[in-house]
Amino acid sequence: MQKVHAPRAASIPYSERLHASHWFVTLPETMREQMLAAAGLLSMQPGETLFRRGDPPCGLYFLLDGALTAGSTDARGKESLLTVIEPTTWFGEISLFDGLPCTHDVVAVGHALLLHMPQAALLRLLDAEPRCWRHFALLMAQKVRVVFRSTEAFSLLSASQRLAARLLWIAEGYGGMSVGLTRIGLTQERLASMLALSRQTTNQILKDLESQGIVQLLCGELRILDTERLRLAGNGHC
Structure with a gap:
């Protein structure tokens, strides 16, 4: 370096x-x-x-x-x-x-x-x-607050809710700790690893979100198209 x-x-x-x-x-x-x-x-x-x-x-x-x-x-x-x-x-x-x-x-x-x-x-x-x-x-x-929130999500949310919630946290800068993003440089393998999900499950959930116009899947990254509908997906209302 x-x-x-x-x-x-x-x-x-x-x-x-x-x-x-x-x-x-x-x-x-x-x-x-x-x-x-x-x-x-x-x-x-x-x-x-x-x-x-x-x-x-x-x-x-x-x-x-x-x-x-x-x-x-x-x-x-x-x-x-x-x-x-x-x-x-x-x-x-x-x-x-x-x-x-x-x-x-x-x-x-x-x-x-x-x-x-x-x-x-x-x-x-x-x-x-x-x-x-x-x-x-x-x-x-x-x-610590982010860790508590993440632990709660693992305990209470379904796989699809956890994925949507994590994308939303990244998009919103984890409560102001970082800049907000609508284009996230994460491969599906890394997103799956972050959420302790299989790649197949992660791919299926992302494809479903893409079909609803909530995200767009790109090469090695994804783009969030509708933050409010992603929020609803994280709450189980999608």
Whole structure:
């Protein structure tokens, strides 16, 4: 990965992405400036690994452009996909709190550009400004809410409802954690892995949604055509 130091906020490309992050703009101005002064840009190639489960804590990341997958692979090479990370998402805060190894593999889907704040530099800033720990706790709390919602969906919703609900969450940026999307770069295999469904079941549900004009299936991705009807499908009213 190519790293380019970025000592000033004004020197960071896509600065509008930073200001679109509700979490970032709520930080005290001094903290924002110090974080950016300590940060660097990381450029990733398609298929490149940012870190793997069990790697030492490496700090906080902000995805400026592109997409990443977060998941794991077992000894047989079978992938378990947790989520797709889209622009304006912050991640890495769990290891910031507990100092334990990384929880998942994070891999670039295509070309990706990230802002990286190293662990040691962030801890020094937070030692100097302990009141800012609350902001980082709020960032982690956002993720916990998504996990609870996802767990509830697995317990209570049918396969078709779970798939529709997950597409809607991605389209709506997981409650504001990332930018909303109507074109989602997920293969059917990866979507099936994310939902613990077979590829055949996933394909059947997507074909049904496509026949109703709710989504359009493209090569390696899908396009959401009708968000409101997708919401109804997630609620079991389709």
